[in-house]
Amino acid sequence: MKQRTPEAYARSILAIALEPWLEGLHAVQHAYETDAKLRGQLDNPTIEIKDKLALLEGVLPEGSPPELRKFLGVLLTNNDFGLIDEVVNALREALVEEAAGPQQAVITTAVALTEEERQKLEARLMEQFGPNLEFLYQVDPEILGGIIIQVGDKLIDDSVRGRLQALRQKLGVS
Known part of the structure; x- marks a missing residue:
């Protein structure tokens, strides 16, 4: 019988916990890449952060973690929203590395x-x-x-x- 290791359980918890983050980030990334109007509004420095976050609410899947919204707010505040693609890819790579052990x-x-x-x-x-x-x-x-x-x-x-x-x-x- 195969014995489970604490690390395997920890990786399972991590994967489950990060799933809503990945879903939300992927939805935002996809919308940012494919919707030129949304991209223009998010990149527009004259639109307030709270209004940009309201736009993203329409893109985020139901049940997205509140911390994800805060993170997106940080990207917007720092004028780094254009890095969303790189952030998603880096997160995926980190998860693949972690899953591989x-x-x-x-x-x-x-x-x-x-x-x-x-x-x-x-x-x-x-x-x-x-x-x-x-x-x-x-x-x-x-x-x-x-x-x-x-x-x-x-x-x-x-x-x-x-x-x-x-x-x-x-x-x-x-």
Whole structure:
């Protein structure tokens, strides 16, 4: 029998809680993209924020969270409503990453890294691949020096062995 993890339950709660947000944001995004009149009114700096929010009320699905309305008000107040498409896409990407769970970063070096080197490397990898990483360190003296990093389907081979193999290929030597 498969045992459920607390993380799986937490992800389920998160997905359920965010569903009304996604529905509302998608409805607003779609209306903003397809209704030129609405877009013109929302982008018009002479129309008051409360009037713009009233326009959006007609677009939002019934039962949309009040916090979503406040968020839309913040976008309007900051003159950032044009970012709605990017906000929706970023939220979707974050949810997909979260649903997928942590990615494993396999790091291979010729010698063991110090704790300080690990922390710096982990910070750089989280900037590049997102914070949802688990790190697995391996020592393989056969790579001669440098580092090999595998995250998902991405491979970064900056090892001496990898450079020598690339040089052999360029020179046509087996």
